[in-house]
Amino acid sequence: MDRTKIDLWVGIFVALGVAALLGLAMKVGNLTSGKIGETYSVTAAFENVGSLKPHAPVKSAGVAVGRVDSIAFNSKTYEAIVTIKIDKRYNFPKDTFANIYTAGLLGEQYVGLEAGGDEDVLKNGDKIAKTQDAVVLEKMISQFLFSKASETDKDAKSSTSTSASEVKPAGAKSTELGDAPF
Amino acid sequence: MTNNIVEIDNLSFGYKGRLLHKGINMVFPRGKVVAIMGGSGSGKTTLLRLIGGQIKPSKGEVRVHGDVVHKQDRDGIFKLRRKMGMLFQQGALFTDLSVYENVAFPMRELTDLPDSMIHDLVLMKLNAVGLRGAHTLMPAELSGGMARRVALARAIALDPAIMMYDEPFAGLDPISMGVICSLIRSLNDALGATSIIVSHDVKETFLIADYVYFVANGVVTAEGTPDDLMKSTLPFVHQFVHGDKDGPVPFHYPAGNYQAELMKQK
Amino acid sequence: MTKSNPLVSIIKTLQGIGHRMVERIWRLGAGARLFFLTIVYSGESFKRFHLTMREIYSTGVMSLLIIIVSAFFVGMVLALQGYNTLQKYGSSEAIGVLVSLSLVRELGPVVTALLFAGRAGTAITAEIGLMKTTEQLSAMEMMAVNPIARVVAPRFWAGVISMPILATLFSMVGILGGYIVAVPLIGVDEGAFWSQMQASVDFQSDIVNGIIKSLVFGVACTMIALFEGFDAPPTAEGVSRATTRTVVISSLTVLGLDFVLTSFMLVI
Numbered sequence: 211m212d213r214t215k216i217d218l219w220v221g222i223f224v225a226l227g228v229a230a231l232l233g234l235a236m237k238v239g240n241l242t243s244g245k246i247g248e249t250y251s252v253t254a255a256f257e258n259v260g261s262l263k264p265h266a267p268v269k270s271a272g273v274a275v276g277r278v279d280s281i282a283f284n285s286k287t288y289e290a291i292v293t294i295k296i297d298k299r300y301n302f303p304k305d306t307f308a309n310i311y312t313a314g315l316l317g318e319q320y321v322g323l324e325a326g327g328d329e330d331v332l333k334n335g336d337k338i339a340k341t342q343d344a345v346v347l348e349k350m351i352s353q354f355l356f357s358k359a360s361e362t363d364k365d366a367k368s369s370t371s372t373s374a375s376e377v378k379p380a381g382a383k384s385t386e387l388g389d390a391p392f
Numbered sequence: 393m394t395n396n397i398v399e400i401d402n403l404s405f406g407y408k409g410r411l412l413h414k415g416i417n418m419v420f421p422r423g424k425v426v427a428i429m430g431g432s433g434s435g436k437t438t439l440l441r442l443i444g445g446q447i448k449p450s451k452g453e454v455r456v457h458g459d460v461v462h463k464q465d466r467d468g469i470f471k472l473r474r475k476m477g478m479l480f481q482q483g484a485l486f487t488d489l490s491v492y493e494n495v496a497f498p499m500r501e502l503t504d505l506p507d508s509m510i511h512d513l514v515l516m517k518l519n520a521v522g523l524r525g526a527h528t529l530m531p532a533e534l535s536g537g538m539a540r541r542v543a544l545a546r547a548i549a550l551d552p553a554i555m556m557y558d559e560p561f562a563g564l565d566p567i568s569m570g571v572i573c574s575l576i577r578s579l580n581d582a583l584g585a586t587s588i589i590v591s592h593d594v595k596e597t598f599l600i601a602d603y604v605y606f607v608a609n610g611v612v613t614a615e616g617t618p619d620d621l622m623k624s625t626l627p628f629v630h631q632f633v634h635g636d637k638d639g640p641v642p643f644h645y646p647a648g649n650y651q652a653e654l655m656k657q658k
Numbered sequence: 659m660t661k662s663n664p665l666v667s668i669i670k671t672l673q674g675i676g677h678r679m680v681e682r683i684w685r686l687g688a689g690a691r692l693f694f695l696t697i698v699y700s701g702e703s704f705k706r707f708h709l710t711m712r713e714i715y716s717t718g719v720m721s722l723l724i725i726i727v728s729a730f731f732v733g734m735v736l737a738l739q740g741y742n743t744l745q746k747y748g749s750s751e752a753i754g755v756l757v758s759l760s761l762v763r764e765l766g767p768v769v770t771a772l773l774f775a776g777r778a779g780t781a782i783t784a785e786i787g788l789m790k791t792t793e794q795l796s797a798m799e800m801m802a803v804n805p806i807a808r809v810v811a812p813r814f815w816a817g818v819i820s821m822p823i824l825a826t827l828f829s830m831v832g833i834l835g836g837y838i839v840a841v842p843l844i845g846v847d848e849g850a851f852w853s854q855m856q857a858s859v860d861f862q863s864d865i866v867n868g869i870i871k872s873l874v875f876g877v878a879c880t881m882i883a884l885f886e887g888f889d890a891p892p893t894a895e896g897v898s899r900a901t902t903r904t905v906v907i908s909s910l911t912v913l914g915l916d917f918v919l920t921s922f923m924l925v926i
Contacts, residue, residue: 213708213711216708216711216712216715217711219715219719220711220714220715220718220719222719223714223715223718223719223722223820223823224823226722226823226827227822227823227824227826227827229830230823230826230827230829230830230831231826231865231869233830234762234826234829234830234833234865235861235865237852237856444799444800446796446799446800469802470802473799473800473801473802474802476800478797478800480793480796480797481793482792482793484792484793484794484796484797485794486789486794486797487788487789487792487794497801497803498801498803501801501802501803501808502801502802502803
């Protein structure tokens with residue numbers, strides 16, 4: 211076994227390995243569309259973050275624009291403070307909405323940004339004022355059951371108006387249910 | 393000033409509570425061929441390992457050129473082994489290297505000699521053992537005798553002052569045996585080296601040895617020139633030298649009463 | 659008389675178990691010691707890199723055939739089985755995701771390590787065991803050449819270098835095999851196959867983690883093979899038993915390490 215033959219084959223071997231790695235990185239993984247870029251941080255306060263985790267995506271109009279960096283608890287206001295990192299290429303107005311949505315029916319939760327109309331843009335360290343909490347499944351179910359129960363009540367007592375005050379909140383809530391964004 | 397290149401001084405060595413050597417004393421003078429003989433398992437090969445520093449004695453010491461072997465540090469052992477050449481029982485050639493590469497191995501590893509010089513030296517050593525024409529062969533293609541000779545060429549590659557042979561005649565045909573036998577003697581004299589042969593081949597060893605040590609039961613039971621030992625009346629020496637079936641080394645492995653055991657069978 | 663017999667045999671069994679446990683722990687220590695020495699004496703493997711290159715040829719290049727063929731079949735079977743189940747839920751387009759994630763995260767590193775242990779590991783053990791039996795290692799020692807630096811360390815580094823390359827190749831070839839079954843043969847949409855895959859496979863957490871795993875497996879399998887060969891009794895029977903031990907111990911170690919590494923990686 212002479213050296214030149216060994217050198218050749220080892221060279222081919224290593225080249226194959228590098229090619230496979232590149233193939234995996236480009237074709238299989240998402241390295242080309244990587245989030246390697248400069249980012250700036252903003253915070254948002256939520257009453258309930260549901261099952262949002264760090265590294266969850268931040269999307270606007272369905273396109274990924276950043277990542278959730280960390281989630282902390284404010285023991286004064288009893289709110290969750292979510293810090294998100296947004297790609298420097300994208301600017302958002304100061305009155306942007308930050309909502310927590312669920313991807314798919316039972317999928318991961320992510321932060322959705324809806325741009326407002328303000329001319330000033332968010333800068334590093336700013337706080338998003340307008341937020342909407344995550345939809346918690348149990349609350350939804352109990353709302354639904356409650357509204358269903360009061361609807362049957364409403365039908366039964368259609369002649370009397372004494373239960374009108376009880377019906378309204380349930381009715382209002384059921385419209386809310388219809389507007390629930392999922 | 394002593395003329396002894398190697399001295400073994402009151403050496404004891406053992407494994408796990410069993411002593412293999414119990415106080416061995418030997419000297420190996422410059423330029424002589426000295427043989428260590430004894431039955432199988434008497435610890436002859438172990439003595440070579442002790443001289444080479446591969447194992448440490450339990451008691452006593454081995455001195456080479458005045459230096460105590462087991463007290464040497466890494467550099468010391470390195471310098472020590474540079475002066476030694478060892479021929480192993482089965483040759484121990486490196487199976488993935490050719491004959492040429494095998495002989496060149498110690499030169500390449502231990503010296504900075506240029507390739508052209510190594511080339512000449514390798515061919516010279518192979519010529520000394522008569523195998524210069526075989527330098528392109530691989531060890532697998534060699535016969536036992538040829539492999540042994542190549543191993544010998546490798547052992548003398550750096551012109552060592554001490555040559556050690558571990559059962560050099562074992563398993564060889566008469567011609568190869570004769571070749572190795574004469575090579576050991578001629579190389580010893582040509583190099584001005586000291587040779588230590590471990591063997592139990594009486595005929596060949598007595599032809600070339602200047603002095604013989606007999607080892608049995610962990611001690612040197614007899615020593616002398618081959619002539620002395622041939623005439624010795626010591627029972628062990630006599631049995632060994634003449635190949636008697638029974639003597640101090642018994643024919644029967646220890647067993648119970650023969651008749652009683654046969655009776656028990658029924 | 660009969661009362662003492664069962665007690666004696668129980669004591670003997672316990673002694674036997676204790677003895678075997680102690681022996682295993684001793685072996686682990688001896689193995690760790692060889693590992694330490696291999697690292698310490700690694701200088702020569704890099705200064706005279708052709709020694710290591712030779713071993714990369716023996717362990718890496720010679721394993722290419724079995725790795726590529728196995729990867730191909732594994733990828734194809736994954737696609738088949740995956741499709742069989744996914745199409746019941748109408749999600750057959752997720753097959754690219756299934757094949758690629760299974761391979762890159764788990765099957766690539768683990769199966770490659772198992773095959774490596776079987777092919778290259780046994781070869782290393784047998785080679786070194788044979789060198790020990792024919793006193794080649796002793797001869798080297800007597801020639802003032804350090805056998806660990808000359809024989810063990812180059813093979814160690816060759817294994818560590820070869821393993822990630824083989825594992826990456828396994829994953830890539832497996833995905834290609836899966837592609838061939840899924841797209842031309844079964845008829846899954848080509849665009850969906852690749853785009854869903856790209857959306858789900860993360861370079862850092864999946865591909866890089868897979869490579870880290872294969873590096874760890876490389877260290878483990880190569881070291882086990884080297885130790886078993888170095889420590890084998892210098893007889894024909896000893897060497898053959900050592901090669902069997904290499905495969906068994908390597909396989910168990912790889913599977914155990916896989917669990918440990920995966921749990922780390924999923925948490926972090």
